[in-house]
Amino acid sequence: MNAIFDLALGNLLSPIILSFALGLFAAMARSDLSIPEAVAKGMSIYLLFAIGFKGGAGVAAYGADTTLLLAIGAGVILSFGLPFIAFALLSTMTALDRTNRAAVAAHYGSISIVTFVAATSVLESRGLPGEGFMVAVAAAMEAPAILSALWLVARGNGSGGKGMEPGLLREIMLNGSIVLLVGAFLIGLITGEQGLAEIAPFIETPFKGVLCLFLLDMGLIAGRGLRRARGVLNTGAVAFAIVMPLVGAATALVMGLMIGLSPGGIVLLMTLGASASYIAVPAAMRVALPQADPSIYLTLSLGVTFPFNLTLGIPLYLAIVQFITGG
Amino acid sequence: MNAIFDLALGNLLSPIILSFALGLFAAMARSDLSIPEAVAKGMSIYLLFAIGFKGGAGVAAYGADTTLLLAIGAGVILSFGLPFIAFALLSTMTALDRTNRAAVAAHYGSISIVTFVAATSVLESRGLPGEGFMVAVAAAMEAPAILSALWLVARGNGSGGKGMEPGLLREIMLNGSIVLLVGAFLIGLITGEQGLAEIAPFIETPFKGVLCLFLLDMGLIAGRGLRRARGVLNTGAVAFAIVMPLVGAATALVMGLMIGLSPGGIVLLMTLGASASYIAVPAAMRVALPQADPSIYLTLSLGVTFPFNLTLGIPLYLAIVQFITGG
Amino acid sequence: MNAIFDLALGNLLSPIILSFALGLFAAMARSDLSIPEAVAKGMSIYLLFAIGFKGGAGVAAYGADTTLLLAIGAGVILSFGLPFIAFALLSTMTALDRTNRAAVAAHYGSISIVTFVAATSVLESRGLPGEGFMVAVAAAMEAPAILSALWLVARGNGSGGKGMEPGLLREIMLNGSIVLLVGAFLIGLITGEQGLAEIAPFIETPFKGVLCLFLLDMGLIAGRGLRRARGVLNTGAVAFAIVMPLVGAATALVMGLMIGLSPGGIVLLMTLGASASYIAVPAAMRVALPQADPSIYLTLSLGVTFPFNLTLGIPLYLAIVQFITGG
Amino acid sequence: MEIHPAKRVEIVIEAPLERRLTQALTEADVTGYTILPVLGGSGRSGRWSREGQIGQSGMVAVICLIRPERLDTLLKAAFTVVEDHIGVVSVTDAGVLRAERF
């Protein structure tokens, strides 16, 4: 227990988390500090490219076995399944209508790549890196949750969504961040260690620093969202946004143990299960479920669950895995 | 004297100053070379974050004593006081009306963080680094000058400004660059050397290069301003923009010696005293003193004083301090 | 022959080319992946600055002789002359009207700096760097082709262009990328090795990685262009876009041998001759030859010739030079 | 200079729907439009700013100049897309300089 606490504290006092906190504070205090949209998008492209490439180069270096396929399968199952758990929890914990419940559920089935990146970064500094292919698992988990959510709405006599609009599925699968992540993974896989050596000074050296500035921006956005959401969210919804990541992480833990991932890999799968989307899914929801209120799902995902995972969640998942695997 | 000249020449021929000169030339020649606003803002966020973080980590490493408080006090006094000197000088040297004099005075009480960064960079390559906490002094000097200027206008039977609009003070204090600078300083202070080690490849390695591109942009902006200001500015005003930094530096020199700063620290305080704002203060002036003409205060600050400090000022301040302290 | 093939394959499987292919794929598949305009422009500024500076520092380190002047002369002649060859080829291979032929010809006389950068990068990893001053040659080749094209149109009794509008020549010569490239070259020349040492961590270390992301964007743009151009372009035009670079490279080969460039330098001159502009010239054409159809010249230059040079052209030029010079 | 009567339609719509809107316009044979970026705004669904967004969210403004007799076609096409979503559609009387252009 103490170990968890120490780990959490060490994590909290890293430049990465403090940058997020700075952004949160600045937004709450209504400072005009802001990072231009183009720069933030540029940083996210950098992070996706770097993380994908490193994952692919990792697989090229250490090889992949059936665990790779099993892990991707597990990820897809989680992404399809977690929305149902989330939907059920929301039904008991909140008074949200069906459409909003489904929309929120989609976010929690999908993943937050920045949370994943932060977990990778923590694992590396603890000398416990996960499998390189976990990046592919992350990519595979982005989309399925959206289908579950649409099905959940459609089942409720279509009162909310118009079902699966033609072209939407293709749009979701070809979402920029999925294409970039998978593409960079493949480039890393093909060019291997030699390719990594060529561009390592770009994708490894400044990585943590860029992550700091990116999280500063995430803090600003989350803070602005929270400021606006005051009063909109009740205790039930906020409690859900803390309980659900724990449920997701627990489910992922079981699956990770079953398919025989490394300790680091299990922590990453838990992080994926616990994290909630705030890029791909919100955009898809605006098209597919326009009646759902963005201020609800964005605030829960970005304003509550994201900081929770970043500060308490990841250290907790790591401590649990270390406890179980005796690491 | 020769030493000053050599130093100035060495400084002039650094990539940093030459990049500024390139920008100046390109703008004067009406080239369409331009750096996107978002990229320029991204670079300034990087520079503020890096300089703040390094300052904080510096204080964490070497500790802070009462000099820290004295230095901040000295900075605040300078920022409050210099506008009065500037106002008086402007009254004798130019025919500007009261509002414009006050607006210009506010700029010269406040500081230019890029000039400060350039001075840091020069000091480092001379092996004469200033105290890490000078970053905090810089942050503390941004705002007070604005209050002095508003008071100067209000005293003149309110002919110009509407006094202190509610919310303006808060806005000035929570100005993005102040929040980022102070926030990064605190993050550096908290995470200390370990934090610095983590992100040094991001905030130290490419620093000078980013500064080059940033100064290229500053050169472009200054050049465009100068091109537009031809004819607007008379000799008196231009002379003020060269005399005032010398007065500010001299005042800062006395205070720096009194409070016992290191030679590097004194040079930095002189640079702060000598430099004039072109980010925080202009924005505040548009709100508080809309009748003041931006083309006057921006051209003086960015078009004359900024290049003067960069090329001649900093080497001069350094040489004076070396002469006095026998360094 | 096998050697060429191996080299081409090695080149194809580099992260740089694969990033381009990823962009091409994403655009073809209509993914919403996109790099913000400001970030792309920021990267191109970085690349121009870095390549110019390195070229200048290279000349400062190894000196320049008459070959420098001869090479610039050769470049200017190529840029003036190639449009005439291109115009003649287009007359026989396509049914384009005079204005469009002239506009396309201007692109092939001018150069693509990114292709040049990619060639530099390949040469460096083969241990065959070209002369530093080749950057200056590249800059000198940007503009002359435009004049040839305008003359070609004017000769056809002015049916298309309005001749040389006053101010246009100045605008072309002071084009942002030329000013930046030449300016950075001069800064590198003046500050020499010491300047390079100061900012090398910025302009050398991350260079290849930035090039990857930049080519990703180029792939996206080329792919979008190709998607839109389906049907617009016929076989003749596409064939031209592959034949012309070979003709340009062959002409440049002869000139490079005549003036005694190093093997690396010859490859670079061939690359310059083979490459087609897609930044400076299109903008000039919109002003000078507005009747010419951008979708024709952009698609040929960016959609066909650019990828051809990147994937097959450069390895081919290198292999030929190695064969001839027995390298 | 001769000015031809026209209607100027301004549609403020969520960015993820931009492609759908321009597609609907094209299908209704409205092939002239201009898309402007939007920094922020406020409406029935509250206030937002582009800086508070990640990804493709935010809004855009689509401007169409169209012959008066074709206005209804355009509005119907736009409406199918805008219907369930936040945003506004406004119409102004205008004139256009080069009639062959629209």
Added chain:
Amino acid sequence: MEIHPAKRVEIVIEAPLERRLTQALTEADVTGYTILPVLGGSGRSGRWSREGQIGQSGMVAVICLIRPERLDTLLKAAFTVVEDHIGVVSVTDAGVLRAERF
């Protein structure tokens, strides 16, 4: 499709005043507006371009669609902010598609 009469007010104002303007509008119960970025311009106080600016300077365009009878309230609210500053306010007759929206 039914079109409801409205006024379209376009206010070009300095960016540092944006927050004050939208606050004044909100206080006057004008809660519908859209903010567009401005690249540059020219007026009595000369020419400027966003590229020649640092920080939060530059201008924005705020567009309000409003019921005709509320126009005066809006203009008065806007005027208190714009008064001392550079910028322009223009008004056009317009129509709006979904009246419940404003």
Added chain:
Amino acid sequence: MEIHPAKRVEIVIEAPLERRLTQALTEADVTGYTILPVLGGSGRSGRWSREGQIGQSGMVAVICLIRPERLDTLLKAAFTVVEDHIGVVSVTDAGVLRAERF
């Protein structure tokens, strides 16, 4: 509040011609205009988007508020630049709040 009659001219033009257009306007003594960025569009010469562009291509929208009696001067000046190029020019009746401003 008093509103002075004006014309609102909106010119969508290629970015490389922006400088030429504002110069022509200035020469015709039209010194009030605002330039907005354009993300994309479609017209007779097909569809384009700023994201599919490199360099200074793309378009901008120039907005001029002008006294009605000066409209023709403005249109003539604009036309000399726009003539051979893609783009549209539209005119709307408008009112302006501060007449001394234009």
